[in-house]
Amino acid sequence: MDVVVIETPQLGDRSYLVHDGSVALVIDPQRDIDRVERAAVKAGVRITHVAETHLHNDYVTGGLVLAEKHGADYLVNAADEVSFTRVPVTDGQVLRVGRLSVSVVATPGHTHTHLSYVVRDDRHDAGTEAVFSGGSLLYGSVGRTDLVSPGDTAKLAHDQYSSVRRLVDSATPEAALYPTHGFGSFCSIGPASHQETSTISEQAASNHALTDRDEDHFVSQLLQNITAYPAYYAHMNPLNAAGPHPAILDVPDSVDAKELGRRLRAGEWVVDLRHRVAFAESHFQGSVSFEYGRGDNFTSYLGWVIPWNQPLTLLGPLGEVEKAIRDLARIGIDSPDAAVGPEAAVLNVGALAPESPQASYLHGDWSLLLREREPADVVLDVRRPDEFEASHVVGALNIPVYELLGKITELPDARIWVHCATGYRASVAASLLDRAGREVVLINARFRDAAGIGIETTQP
Known part of the structure; x- marks a missing residue:
C-alpha cells in the first residue's frame, strides 16, 4: 500500500490517494481535482473509488466530479441526505480496492454522520494498516464539534470522545494515521500538534482526547477552546450535499480601465492582492487589501470578511490572480467577475483607471x-x-x-x-x-x- 498526501495548506487540509500499485482510493479530495489526477498518473494507477469521511464544512468537495469523471464508486455515508447518486456505505462494511481492504468505521463527533476508514494491505503477512480519520482523530486533538448547530455541540463532543476510542480499537497500534484536518484548519479544536506524521499508538499516548480518562472533563475543556470559524462555512455543507459542479479555474478577461472605475464607484468588492505595504502606499479608493502569498491566510479571511455571493474583482499580477482563483474555487467562490493583469500593468496602477490611485493611510x-x-x-x-x-x-x-x-x-x-x-x-x-x-x-x-x-x- 502506498499513500500519496495531497496538501492544501491554504485551508489546513490534506487529501489522500491510496493505492496498491494498480488501482486507487481517493479520500476527501478538494475541488481542484487536477492535483489528484496528476498524482494518479505519476503513480501509474487507476482511480476506482472515491470516499468522503463527511460532508465538509470548510471546503467544496471534488469527490463527486472526480468519481463521475473516472467512473469510480463514490462512497458517502448512507445516512447523509444528498441530491446525487452515490454508493452508500455504513459502519462495519468492508470494501475491496484491488488488494486493499477498506473497513468503514462510524466516528460521529465532527458531524453526526462522520466516518473513518481503516485500510489494510493484505499482501503483507502482518497486514500493514492506515487509518483515514477525516475530522475525527487529529494529530494532538480532534475535529471541532460546533459546526452542526449550537444545540448539538455538547453531544457531539461526547460522541467525539467515544469515537476516537472506537477508532483506535479498530486498528493496530502501528497503523499510520492520516487525518484530513488539523494542519491549520479551523475545523480542528484544542491543542493540535504541529507534527507531520503519526501513528495510532503515538496518539494513544499523547492525544488529550485519548489520555483524558474523565469524559466530562474532556468535553468541558473542548467546549472552552471553541473559537470563531469562517462565515463561509455556513455555505459549504449545503453545496456539498447538493453535488458541486466542476471548478472553473480559467482566468477571465481583464477588465478595462473604465469598467474598473465603475466598479469602484459602485462600491463593488475590488480585492488587491499585492503586498500590504504596496497597498498602503498606493491603491484605488474603495479597493481592499488581501495580500496573496503571505502564509496561508488569504482564502479563509477573504471568505470570512467579504459578504457571500457578491461581485468580486481581483487586482494583481497574473500569476497571483491565477492562484487566487484556484484557492477561492475551493470554498465555492467561482469565477471572479474580472481579473486585472499582467504584472507590468498592475505595478503601473495609475494606467488602469481614470481615477488616480491614492496613498491614503x-x-x-x-x-x-x-x-x-x-x-x-x-x-x-x-x-x-x-x-x-x-x-x-x-x-x-x-x-x-x-x-x-x-x-x-x-x-x-x-x-x-x-x-x-x-x-x-x-x-x-x-x-x-x-x-x-x-x-x-x-x-x-x-x-x-x-x-x-x-x-x-x-x-x-
Whole structure:
C-alpha cells in the first residue's frame, strides 16, 4: 500500500490517494481535482473509488466530479441526505480496492454522520494498516464539534470522545494515521500538534482526547477552546450535499480601465492582492487589501470578511490572480467577475483607471505609535477575542477582523491605529476602514514586539 498526501495548506487540509500499485482510493479530495489526477498518473494507477469521511464544512468537495469523471464508486455515508447518486456505505462494511481492504468505521463527533476508514494491505503477512480519520482523530486533538448547530455541540463532543476510542480499537497500534484536518484548519479544536506524521499508538499516548480518562472533563475543556470559524462555512455543507459542479479555474478577461472605475464607484468588492505595504502606499479608493502569498491566510479571511455571493474583482499580477482563483474555487467562490493583469500593468496602477490611485493611510511599526499617537486616537486590535484576552495593548478596543465590516460605524470618530498578531489581519482591517472613509494607521508589526519597545500591554 502506498499513500500519496495531497496538501492544501491554504485551508489546513490534506487529501489522500491510496493505492496498491494498480488501482486507487481517493479520500476527501478538494475541488481542484487536477492535483489528484496528476498524482494518479505519476503513480501509474487507476482511480476506482472515491470516499468522503463527511460532508465538509470548510471546503467544496471534488469527490463527486472526480468519481463521475473516472467512473469510480463514490462512497458517502448512507445516512447523509444528498441530491446525487452515490454508493452508500455504513459502519462495519468492508470494501475491496484491488488488494486493499477498506473497513468503514462510524466516528460521529465532527458531524453526526462522520466516518473513518481503516485500510489494510493484505499482501503483507502482518497486514500493514492506515487509518483515514477525516475530522475525527487529529494529530494532538480532534475535529471541532460546533459546526452542526449550537444545540448539538455538547453531544457531539461526547460522541467525539467515544469515537476516537472506537477508532483506535479498530486498528493496530502501528497503523499510520492520516487525518484530513488539523494542519491549520479551523475545523480542528484544542491543542493540535504541529507534527507531520503519526501513528495510532503515538496518539494513544499523547492525544488529550485519548489520555483524558474523565469524559466530562474532556468535553468541558473542548467546549472552552471553541473559537470563531469562517462565515463561509455556513455555505459549504449545503453545496456539498447538493453535488458541486466542476471548478472553473480559467482566468477571465481583464477588465478595462473604465469598467474598473465603475466598479469602484459602485462600491463593488475590488480585492488587491499585492503586498500590504504596496497597498498602503498606493491603491484605488474603495479597493481592499488581501495580500496573496503571505502564509496561508488569504482564502479563509477573504471568505470570512467579504459578504457571500457578491461581485468580486481581483487586482494583481497574473500569476497571483491565477492562484487566487484556484484557492477561492475551493470554498465555492467561482469565477471572479474580472481579473486585472499582467504584472507590468498592475505595478503601473495609475494606467488602469481614470481615477488616480491614492496613498491614503500611514503604515509603520510600534515605534510610530509611540511617537505620533494623540490622546484621542484609538488603538484597534483585530485579533480574535481569545488572543485579546491573553494579552493586549492597555486601552485598546477589540473587534475581530471578521466582525469589523458590520461595526465600523460604532467606532469613535478619531484616528484609528490598527494591529493584529503579525500585520496580515490588520492590513485587511485598515483597508476596510479606509474604504469607509476613516483615518487609519496600519501597525505592520508583530504584537509580541510591542511590550519590548515600551508599549504598555496586559500581562499574559
